[in-house]
Amino acid sequence: xxxxxxxxxxxxxxxxxxxxxxxxxxxxxxxxxxxxxxxxxxxxxxxxxxxxxxxxxxxxxxxxxxxxxxxxxxxxxxxxxxxxxxxxxxxxxxxxxxxxxxxxxxxxxxxxxxxxxxxxxxxxxxxxxxxxxxxxxxxxxxxxxxxxxxxxxxxxxxxxxxxxxxxxxxxxxxxxxxxxxxxxxxxxxxxxxxxxxxxxxxxxxxxxxxxxxxxxxxxxxxxxxxxxxxxxxxxxxxxxxxxxxxxxxxxxxxxxxxxxxxxxxxxxxxxxxxxxxxxxxxxxxxxxxxxxxxxxxxxxxxxxxxxxxxxxxxxxxxxxxxxxxxxxxxxxxxxxxxxxxxxxxxxxxxxxxxxxxxxxxxxxxxxxxxxxxxxxxxxxxxxx
Numbered sequence: 001x002x003x004x005x006x007x008x009x010x011x012x013x014x015x016x017x018x019x020x021x022x023x024x025x026x027x028x029x030x031x032x033x034x035x036x037x038x039x040x041x042x043x044x045x046x047x048x049x050x051x052x053x054x055x056x057x058x059x060x061x062x063x064x065x066x067x068x069x070x071x072x073x074x075x076x077x078x079x080x081x082x083x084x085x086x087x088x089x090x091x092x093x094x095x096x097x098x099x100x101x102x103x104x105x106x107x108x109x110x111x112x113x114x115x116x117x118x119x120x121x122x123x124x125x126x127x128x129x130x131x132x133x134x135x136x137x138x139x140x141x142x143x144x145x146x147x148x149x150x151x152x153x154x155x156x157x158x159x160x161x162x163x164x165x166x167x168x169x170x171x172x173x174x175x176x177x178x179x180x181x182x183x184x185x186x187x188x189x190x191x192x193x194x195x196x197x198x199x200x201x202x203x204x205x206x207x208x209x210x211x212x213x214x215x216x217x218x219x220x221x222x223x224x225x226x227x228x229x230x231x232x233x234x235x236x237x238x239x240x241x242x243x244x245x246x247x248x249x250x251x252x253x254x255x256x257x258x259x260x261x262x263x264x265x266x267x268x269x270x271x272x273x274x275x276x277x278x279x280x281x282x283x284x285x286x287x288x289x290x291x292x293x294x295x296x297x298x299x300x301x302x303x304x305x306x307x308x309x310x311x312x313x314x315x316x317x318x319x320x321x322x323x324x325x326x327x328x329x330x331x332x333x334x335x336x337x338x339x340x341x342x343x344x345x346x347x348x349x350x351x352x353x354x355x356x357x358x359x360x361x362x363x364x365x366x367x368x369x370x371x372x373x374x375x376x377x378x379x380x381x382x383x384x
Contacts, residue, residue: 003052003384006068010054010114013066013074018054018114019142021384024134025050026119027126027175028210028342028374029333030184030199031293031300032278034308036169038231038271039190039242041278044171045199045376046179047210051117051130052383055138058110063098065091068116079110085165093128094135096163100155101136106145113138120370122216124334128164129172132156137177137380149177149379150192167228168335179379186282190244197285199376204290206328207347211357212370213314215338224335227267227308234258234268243271270307274300294329294344301331301341310336314366318343318357325349325356342374 003021010018025046032042058064063077067090075091082099094113101108113135119127136152139145147155153173160166160173170189179185183196201208235243238254246254251272258265277296284292301319305311315332318341322330330343345353354371361369 006052006054006114006116007384009068009116010056010112013114014056014064014112016056018112019056020138020382021052021054022134022138022141022380023050023052023383024130024137024176024380025179025377026130027172027179028208028340029171029175030208030342031281031297031331032171032274033300033304033333033336034227034231034310035244035271035274035278036171036189037167037228038235039244040271040275042171042187042189043184043197043278043281044175044179044187045184045374046175046181046379047119047125048375048377049117049119049125051115051119051127051134053134053138054114054384055135055142056112057142058112060110062110063095064112065094066114068114079108082163084163090131092164093131093159096159097132097135097156098139099163100159101139101145103158104155106143108139108143111139111142120212122339123212123214123370124332124336124339125210125212126172126176126334128160128166129156129176132159133173133176133380137382141382150174150194152380153177154192167225175379177380179376181378182376184285184376186278190242195282197282199285199290201290201344202347202375205347206290207345207350208374209343209345209350209353210333210340210372210374211318211322211343212340212372213312213318213338214367214369215312215314223310223337227310230264230267231271234264237261237264238268243268244275246272248272248276266307266309270303273303291328294327297329297331297342297344298323304332304336308336312336312338313364314338314361314369315341317360317364317366318369321357321360322353325353327353
């Protein structure tokens with residue numbers, strides 16, 4: 001739904017034109033999975049799929065929310081009643097942003113919001129972060145809060161961690177808020193320093209496909225939290241603030257110190273090697289050798305499957321089928337337990353690869369996947 005359609009729907013709902021329309025994208029993480037809450041490196045880029053919001057201010061302490069993508073009417077909250085984990089529905093994400101802004105001392109006195117999204121939900125493409133960031137950006141502009149994109153990302157992460165109760169890292173919100181068209185974002189999640197890395201695959205005759213397995217995942221579920229707790233345990237046993245501090249060339253010695261705690265050994269090994277894969281990918285892209293990142297992506301999938309153990313049969317089928325039909329590399333992306341995989345391929349191989357994956361899913365009796373090209377796109381911005 002375009003900005004004008006969102007504007008018109010807002011007017012029909014609330015009886016007046018909105019003060020503006022904003023958009024925030026979903027994201028694909030090229031490499032660097034489950035490193036963000038370990039103080040490490042990630043490398044996402046923004047998708048053209050986005051959440052669009054028409055928003056106006058209110059002065060009466062009322063927040064009204066409506067989504068074109070969810071059945072039901074306008075949902076109304078009193079700002080003074082907003083409390084962490086008081087809401088388990090989709091409204092928790094935008095309401096949590098308002099709560100986080102007010103908790104941080106920003107004088108937000110209410111809003112009318114209408115939302116529409118093309119970011120697939122449950123696909124590991126950060127639909128929740130897009131929802132949070134678009135509301136945060138709109139309120140930042142309307143209330144003239146003066147917050148920078150990275151600061152909005154921090155507030156959105158707090159909303160998801162505390163208000164929603166999902167222990168996610170900082171990557172998704174930062175990607176939605178800060179990515180640039182034609183680039184991947186190399187983000188150090190410890191100090192939040194950023195570098196925009198040119199990522200124009202089309203110019204090199206390459207494509208990056210996203211394969212949405214349509215297997216749903218939920219970050220607020222217990223398995224994600226277990227992995228995070230295991231990483232924190234590993235850091236404590238090794239006497240470091242975060243697994244980011246374990247050097248790659250000292251990994252074997254570190255693992256030996258963990259003894260026979262096999263689960264923690266696996267988690268630590270994944271995080272440390274994944275940070276190294278991010279740095280290797282940055283180096284390859286900066287040297288103009290995009291094809292060479294393919295094997296790095298595939299290494300990452302093996303680590304997520306075998307060490308972090310967050311893949312699933314559908315994700316493994318995408319990766320195995322793509323590689324068997326000429327892909328340069330492939331891996332699952334996102335939080336895991338479903339969601340999407342990415343496939344790096346020559347442009348000339350895209351149709352054959354897509355057909356092979358679709359046929360493999362049909363033969364296995366799985367729901368047909370959704371396959372589309374991932375094009376590095378702009379981050380959050382005002383669009384109307």
